[in-house]
Amino acid sequence: MLVIPHGPDHVVPTASPGIRWLNRNMNQPIAVVTGASSGIGAASARALAADGFRVFCAARRIDRLEALAAEIGGVAVRCDTTDPASVRGLVEIVGERVDLLLNNAGGAIGVDPIETADPDDWNRMYQINVAGTLRVTQGLLPAVEAAHGAMVFITSTAAETAYEGGGGYCGAKSAERYLVGSLRLELAGRPIRVCEISPGMVHTEEFSLVRLGDQAAADAVYAGVDHPLLAEDIAEAVRWIASLSEYVNIDRLVIRPRAQASNWKVARDA
Numbered sequence: 060m061l062v063i064p065h066g067p068d069h070v071v072p073t074a075s076p077g078i079r080w081l082n083r084n085m086n087q088p089i090a091v092v093t094g095a096s097s098g099i100g101a102a103s104a105r106a107l108a109a110d111g112f113r114v115f116c117a118a119r120r121i122d123r124l125e126a127l128a129a130e131i132g133g134v135a136v137r138c139d140t141t142d143p144a145s146v147r148g149l150v151e152i153v154g155e156r157v158d159l160l161l162n163n164a165g166g167a168i169g170v171d172p173i174e175t176a177d178p179d180d181w182n183r184m185y186q187i188n189v190a191g192t193l194r195v196t197q198g199l200l201p202a203v204e205a206a207h208g209a210m211v212f213i214t215s216t217a218a219e220t221a222y223e224g225g226g227g228y229c230g231a232k233s234a235e236r237y238l239v240g241s242l243r244l245e246l247a248g249r250p251i252r253v254c255e256i257s258p259g260m261v262h263t264e265e266f267s268l269v270r271l272g273d274q275a276a277a278d279a280v281y282a283g284v285d286h287p288l289l290a291e292d293i294a295e296a297v298r299w300i301a302s303l304s305e306y307v308n309i310d311r312l313v314i315r316p317r318a319q320a321s322n323w324k325v326a327r328d329a
């Protein structure tokens with residue numbers, strides 16, 4: 060396996076031979092997926108690769124990215140979106156054209172009420188969901204514009220309305236939503252689509268585990284729910300947006316499982 064040192068991170072071009080990504084087919088569309096090491100990001104990377112994209116898979120856990128990149132003929136890039144130097148490394152590696160940027164890295168930490176919530180948890184959520192997204196967006200904006208490409212942001216139905224225990228996450232995802240809205244206005248007239256997907260309950264392996272820190276508590280989130288969404292359901296929306304004409308902007312898609320009528324109204328088996 061070839062490992063190319065690159066600043067604080069490294070890149071592992073998994074397609075053989077050697078550094079094929081450096082002299083890639085210029086006609087092949089390029090996608091960058093942040094948070095590709097699990098859940099919605101990994102499923103989206105697979106869906107985009109199946110549609111012909113060469114996918115740069117970015118996250119912190121390089122072992123997972125290497126396996127994914129090997130599977131889909133993509134490129135694994137270790138990148139911590141909360142670290143400016145790490146994002147600069149990603150931008151440099153990706154190159155001058157990006158047809159699709161999926162800003163997906165993010166997540167929730169805790170469900171504490173406002174009365175007792177830890178400000179450090181809120182700060183981490185803000186760093187991952189907002190500041191990191193901003194950094195990646197700024198870094199790759201010239202490459203997306205050069206390709207007349209699209210930026211797709213995975214926000215959340217947490218941005219639709221408040222719920223108990225959701226103050227920090229609702230706030231962070233709302234901030235990300237307003238980043239998207241402002242960006243669309245600021246870029247009007249320039250050749251970049253700015254799209255938002257707002258998922259409801261998606262049963263991914265890690266989201267609730269990261270949030271609650273306990274597998275039993277994470278499992279309880281989905282208990283008795285008739286088919287929560289799967290990561291592949293959101294990936295299909297990403298794939299669809301990517302497939303549209305460069306003149307068609309999907310401002311926002313709100314996608315929930317049938318069993319979830321609102322953030323707090325979820326039908327469960329008795």
Ligand SMILES: NC(=O)c1ccc[n+]([C@@H]2O[C@H](COP(=O)([O-])OP(=O)(O)OC[C@H]3O[C@@H](n4cnc5c(N)ncnc54)[C@H](OP(=O)(O)O)[C@@H]3O)[C@@H](O)[C@H]2O)c1
Nearest residue numbers: 094096097098099119120139140164165166215261263266
């Ligand atoms: N699951 C849901 O119900 C749901 C609903 C609405 C919205 N969402 C949103 O959808 C996105 C994906 O969620 P998911 O369910 O797929 O969760 P997940 O499986 O926990 O995936 C989160 C991804 O973000 C990456 N990540 C976290 N911090 C990062 C950092 N500092 N730098 C780079 N990558 C980082 C993680 O990779 P590493 O740990 O390897 O870095 C992981 O690949 C998130 O933005 C989440 O807020 C999820």
